[in-house]
Amino acid sequence: MTVHVDLLLTNIGQLLPMRSEGPKAGKAMQELEVIEGAVLGIKDGRVAFIGTDASDIEFDKLIDCKEKLVTPGLVDPHTHVVFGGSREHELALKQQGVPYLEILKRGGGILSTVEATRKATSEELYEKASFHLDRMLSFGTTTVEAKSGYGLDRETELKQLQVAKELQKNHQIDIVSTFLGAHAIPKTHKGNPELFLEEMLAMLDEIKNLELAEFVDIFTETGVFTVEQSREYLRKAKEKGFDLKIHADEIDPLGGTEMAASLGAISADHLVGASNEGIRLLAENGTIAVLLPGTTFYLGKSSFARAREMIEQGVTVSLATDFNPGSSPTENLQLIMSIAALQLKMSPEEIWNAVTVNAAHAIGRGNEAGQLAVGRKADIVIWDAPNYLYIPYHYGVNHVNKVIKNGKVVTERMKIRE
Numbered sequence: 360m361t362v363h364v365d366l367l368l369t370n371i372g373q374l375l376p377m378r379s380e381g382p383k384a385g386k387a388m389q390e391l392e393v394i395e396g397a398v399l400g401i402k403d404g405r406v407a408f409i410g411t412d413a414s415d416i417e418f419d420k421l422i423d424c425k426e427k428l429v430t431p432g433l434v435d436p437h438t439h440v441v442f443g444g445s446r447e448h449e450l451a452l453k454q455q456g457v458p459y460l461e462i463l464k465r466g467g468g469i470l471s472t473v474e475a476t477r478k479a480t481s482e483e484l485y486e487k488a489s490f491h492l493d494r495m496l497s498f499g500t501t502t503v504e505a506k507s508g509y510g511l512d513r514e515t516e517l518k519q520l521q522v523a524k525e526l527q528k529n530h531q532i533d534i535v536s537t538f539l540g541a542h543a544i545p546k547t548h549k550g551n552p553e554l555f556l557e558e559m560l561a562m563l564d565e566i567k568n569l570e571l572a573e574f575v576d577i578f579t580e581t582g583v584f585t586v587e588q589s590r591e592y593l594r595k596a597k598e599k600g601f602d603l604k605i606h607a608d609e610i611d612p613l614g615g616t617e618m619a620a621s622l623g624a625i626s627a628d629h630l631v632g633a634s635n636e637g638i639r640l641l642a643e644n645g646t647i648a649v650l651l652p653g654t655t656f657y658l659g660k661s662s663f664a665r666a667r668e669m670i671e672q673g674v675t676v677s678l679a680t681d682f683n684p685g686s687s688p689t690e691n692l693q694l695i696m697s698i699a700a701l702q703l704k705m706s707p708e709e710i711w712n713a714v715t716v717n718a719a720h721a722i723g724r725g726n727e728a729g730q731l732a733v734g735r736k737a738d739i740v741i742w743d744a745p746n747y748l749y750i751p752y753h754y755g756v757n758h759v760n761k762v763i764k765n766g767k768v769v770t771e772r773m774k775i776r777e
């Protein structure tokens with residue numbers, strides 16, 4: 360029977376459909392379906408056909424993929440993309456050896472971005488975030504999580520979340536929002552984190568009613584929020600119907616990983632200092648470990664999250680840019696894939712699962728993003744690369760040839776190499 364499609368991708372060297380019933384945990388992360396010589400048809404913005412024989416397919420448009428790699432659009436499950444200003448002046452402080460948490464303690468770091476974000480209008484925030492999202496899309500990311508957390512007051516937190524909601528309506532990238540009001544203690548509440556957390560909790564009904572966020576997150580760290588304060592805060596957020604995320608054990612090993620897993624958080628992120636018990640509990644509770652090796656690299660640390668132990672113990676591991684103006688100013692998830700290979704010692708197969716299927720599950724989009732199957736959204740990257748090993752291997756550049764979002768080519772870079 361002849362099938363008619365809007366767009367047909369032919370001559371695909373390697374197609375990674377990433378089909379999976381659920382998130383890939385532990386050893387299953389090594390599984391990778393590779394279809395050589397594939398063709399893929401798109402109709403009405405969705406995948407209509409995947410196979411190796413196009414003889415019965417009629418099409419309106421055709422793209423010859425020149426035997427290159429084709430994958431689902433990448434999913435970036437941890438970013439802080441809506442913010443004002445930038446922090447290039449902090450690089451010199453870092454070079455002088457001033458630690459990240461010390462910069463924050465001095466009123467810089469996150470707090471300096473809070474000042475810039477409070478001053479910025481919604482329009483300015485929208486324009487700036489839109490620029491960063493364009494860049495993410497050009498690097499192959501088609502779905503992204505976006506956190507608030509640079510307001511630390513009702514007005515600015517809502518402003519950030521509303522900007523993200525507008526962008527979700529208008530930008531080609533799909534955006535999933537997280538409320539991170541508990542990102543730092545503002546100067547006005549120094550010495551009184553409990554009062555501040557109460558004020559953030561008081562916003563949750565409004566955030567829910569206005570559908571401004573699906574997840575609630577907190578920065579559990581020395582000098583920010585303790586494990587006990589975080590547990591109480593997240594427990595209350597869960598009661599209000601939010602799914603939970605946490606910035607856990609990023610710098611000091613406080614035990615946020617155990618707390619996140621025992622609360623049934625959807626993900627625990629960073630995890631550089633996660634304990635053995637924390638890792639065991641992640642596996643037992645199915646809490647996804649979102650690892651952010653770009654941040655460890657950028658903070659100049661030598662010790663990275665223990666991805667190998669996590670995978671060996673059956674944890675579902677994902678990867679993200681953590682794009683933000685302080686600890687990880689990059690929109691490039693391909694670069695994170697290389698750092699994951701070199702520093703986390705993840706295999707290429709594990710890395711591809713981490714930035715597609717597992718990343719989508721980490722933000723509650725497992726049924727929509729991160730996989731190519733008939734009926735799913737046609738969010739696709741055509742890479743100027745001969746195979747899937749090539750992306751983590753050849754680092755620091757953009758290998759995207761075309762990005763297809765909902766069946767339409769939205770990014771087209773230089774002519775594909777023959």
Ligand SMILES: N=CN[C@@H](CCC(=O)O)C(=O)O
Nearest residue numbers: 469578654681683684685686
């Ligand atoms: N560590 C907390 N939050 C961000 C950094 C935010 C910032 O420095 O502006 C992170 O995930 O790394």
Ligand SMILES: [Zn+2]
Nearest residue numbers: 437439606681
């Ligand atoms: Zn973060």
